[in-house]
Amino acid sequence: MNMNKILSQFLSEKRQSYWEFHAQSTAEQIAANDKIDAEMKFFSSTMSAEDYKRLESVESLHDDITEITNIGTFNYAFRLGALFMCAVFMGEGAEQ
Numbered sequence: 001m002n003m004n005k006i007l008s009q010f011l012s013e014k015r016q017s018y019w020e021f022h023a024q025s026t027a028e029q030i031a032a033n034d035k036i037d038a039e040m041k042f043f044s045s046t047m048s049a050e051d052y053k054r055l056e057s058v059e060s061l062h063d064d065i066t067e068i069t070n071i072g073t074f075n076y077a078f079r080l081g082a083l084f085m086c087a088v089f090m091g092e093g094a095e096q
Helices: 003-011 013-019 027-046 049-090
Strands: none
Touching: 027 049
């Protein structure tokens, strides 16, 4: 299969939903979020206000690191996709 055919299939009506973003939560993600909420409520009732603020700051730092990682992953995937498109339009790897 040549690269132009792959690209045309990728952009066709049938495959369009693959590249559109749809946020989805799995049952596992929902359960994990519920567990985190329950644990934070537990700690808020058992810890001193100062200690709980420290715990919240650690959670905030974790969120920041996760965001930095997600941005790096997006940048890598975007560049990879752009290189793939360039290869397709330049005919690299096309069957003769």
